[in-house]
Amino acid sequence: MQPKFIFITGGVVSSLGKGIAASSIGLLLERMGLKVSMMKLDPYLNVDPGTMSPFQHGEVYVTDDGAETDLDLGHYYRFTHSPLSKKSSVSSGQIYHEVLRRERKGDYLGKTVQVIPHITDEIKRRIVDCAAHSDVILVEIGGTVGDIESQPFLEAIRQMRYEKPNSCLNIHVTYVPFIKAAGEVKTKPTQHSVQLLRQIGISPDMILCRSELSLSEDVKEKISLFCNVRTDNVIECADVQHSIYEVPLTLHAQNIEEKICQMLQLPSQPINLTNWQQLIETIRHPKGVITVGIVGKYVQHQDAYKSVFEALQHGAFANGYKIEIRRIESDRFDESGAFPDWAHGCDGYLVPGGFGDRGWYGKISCAKYCRENKIPYFGICLGMQVMVVEFARHGLGLIHANSTEMDQTTPDPIISLLEEQKLVTDRGGTMRLGAYPCLLKEDSKAHLAYGKPQISERHRHRYEVNNKYRPQLEKAGLSISGTYEEGDLTEIVEVKDHPWMVGAQFHPEFGSKPLEPHPLFRDFVKAMIERKTAC
Numbered sequence: 378m379q380p381k382f383i384f385i386t387g388g389v390v391s392s393l394g395k396g397i398a399a400s401s402i403g404l405l406l407e408r409m410g411l412k413v414s415m416m417k418l419d420p421y422l423n424v425d426p427g428t429m430s431p432f433q434h435g436e437v438y439v440t441d442d443g444a445e446t447d448l449d450l451g452h453y454y455r456f457t458h459s460p461l462s463k464k465s466s467v468s469s470g471q472i473y474h475e476v477l478r479r480e481r482k483g484d485y486l487g488k489t490v491q492v493i494p495h496i497t498d499e500i501k502r503r504i505v506d507c508a509a510h511s512d513v514i515l516v517e518i519g520g521t522v523g524d525i526e527s528q529p530f531l532e533a534i535r536q537m538r539y540e541k542p543n544s545c546l547n548i549h550v551t552y553v554p555f556i557k558a559a560g561e562v563k564t565k566p567t568q569h570s571v572q573l574l575r576q577i578g579i580s581p582d583m584i585l586c587r588s589e590l591s592l593s594e595d596v597k598e599k600i601s602l603f604c605n606v607r608t609d610n611v612i613e614c615a616d617v618q619h620s621i622y623e624v625p626l627t628l629h630a631q632n633i634e635e636k637i638c639q640m641l642q643l644p645s646q647p648i649n650l651t652n653w654q655q656l657i658e659t660i661r662h663p664k665g666v667i668t669v670g671i672v673g674k675y676v677q678h679q680d681a682y683k684s685v686f687e688a689l690q691h692g693a694f695a696n697g698y699k700i701e702i703r704r705i706e707s708d709r710f711d712e713s714g715a716f717p718d719w720a721h722g723c724d725g726y727l728v729p730g731g732f733g734d735r736g737w738y739g740k741i742s743c744a745k746y747c748r749e750n751k752i753p754y755f756g757i758c759l760g761m762q763v764m765v766v767e768f769a770r771h772g773l774g775l776i777h778a779n780s781t782e783m784d785q786t787t788p789d790p791i792i793s794l795l796e797e798q799k800l801v802t803d804r805g806g807t808m809r810l811g812a813y814p815c816l817l818k819e820d821s822k823a824h825l826a827y828g829k830p831q832i833s834e835r836h837r838h839r840y841e842v843n844n845k846y847r848p849q850l851e852k853a854g855l856s857i858s859g860t861y862e863e864g865d866l867t868e869i870v871e872v873k874d875h876p877w878m879v880g881a882q883f884h885p886e887f888g889s890k891p892l893e894p895h896p897l898f899r900d901f902v903k904a905m906i907e908r909k910t911a912c
């Protein structure tokens with residue numbers, strides 16, 4: 378079967394949750410027995426988001442093959458089983474980079490290189506390439522219709538529809554605001570954004586309306602009439618009550634998957650969502666609530682630790698609990714080394730990944746507080762390095778131990794660069810990226826969690842635990858429970874005499890799904906529950 382293409386555009390405002398809508402549709406189509414691929418097209422000129430600040434762009438999601446990608450790929454991973462790789466996240470920067478590389482090589486000799494057809498051809502080539510081996514691909518176009526930047530992408534999908542009229546479908550996600558003063562919802566922004574789409578030659582087949590409240594039939598009919606879309610293809614997607622994982626059920630209640638299959642002439646079969654419905658039941662009726670403190674410097678940004686927040690939720694679902702997240706800004710601590718009173722009171726603490734020295738001392742004080750008071754602690758990437766530095770300082774007595782990322786003159790560089798990283802000058806795509814195997818020590822907490830001796834996890838960092846200090850650390854009670862044998866690198870550390878204090882050099886959060894929670898997150902949550910119920 379030739380793959381079918383579903384293009385998802387967004388209108389009116391950004392942050393509509395297009396990625397979640399696309400992922401939810403992906404999940405439903407997958408449950409109909411189709412092989413689904415997901416793809417994101419981003420209009421910015423950075424080659425990838427790896428060089429962008431989390432404040433600007435939110436989390437950078439990493440694939441097994443080491444691509445630094447848009448965070449929507451994280452949603453795709455959590456909702457579907459789509460293959461995700463370098464091919465799945467494409468930016469304008471990558472497209473221009475490739476076209477200009479070919480131009481310099483002389484591939485277009487004699488021709489004027491233009492947005493149409495050269496840039497649009499390259500966009501179409503990438504979409505078709507990513508769709509190979511799937512029944513259907515959902516292609517989400519970043520940004521909002523009307524942006525200058527996204528025009529080449531929209532033009533490319535217009536051409537694809539023209540070339541493959543029976544294989545393409547356009548879904549437009551819009552916002553239908555409720556105006557309090559008037560006491561009614563307004564369809565005008567939706568009408569205008571569909572007009573913008575139609576000006577460039579794209580007529581949506583389906584409109585997905587994000588709104589605060591459910592839409593009446595009248596409103597749907599109005600949108601249908603003004604936007605030239607059948608009323609039953611005006612789908613409502615009102616804010617969900619408990620969790621984003623309810624969105625697939627909202628869409629399923631309107632038979633969206635059957636409508637899509639019909640329009641694309643895809644084979645359809647009855648869908649079974651029992652385990653998803655059970656998941657939502659667990660979310661709606663938790664046995665109890667725990668609170669985790671996230672100590673980091675980007676905590677106030679909604680999306681900077683997206684996958685960490687989601688993986689914590691998955692860990693809580695697995696234990697039948699609800700988890701509340703307290704955001705603790707580590708740069709608000711003073712340098713005295715004390716964990717401030719206002720940050721106390723959580724059932725456990727997690728220090729996530731990060732770069733640079735802002736808030737570094739605050740993170741060390743958190744690790745010290747958790748180690749000394751036997752409070753569950755989970756350190757991810759930088760959070761693991763924090764844990765090792767803290768242990769070296771206060772467990773080993775190397776009081777000036779540090780990471781060379783924070784202090785290049787430290788007498789005890791417990792975390793440092795590998796020789797090959799010292800030679801790197803470019804910032805983009807030069808970290809240790811993607812999946813590496815890791816061997817687990819028997820009887821460790823990590824081994825207990827994973828239940829197997831070898832795992833594979835994704836990385837995104839430059840610095841490593843300095844091997845020179847390994848024997849000392851182990852002797853003093855910091856177990857190196859996971860290693861990458863080939864490179865002789867430390868991947869997981871645990872404090873031996875502690876209920877649950879674990880640090881991972883990799884990013885386990887990228888590999889967690891609501892129905893397949895990551896084992897380390899599941900056990901971290903379990904340790905928090907045990908502490909809370911014992912207190």
Ligand code: GLN
Pocket residue numbers: 729730731732733757758759760782837838839840841
């Ligand atoms: N800054 C640290 C490093 O590069 C940690 C990176 C991270 O947490 N992703 O090694």
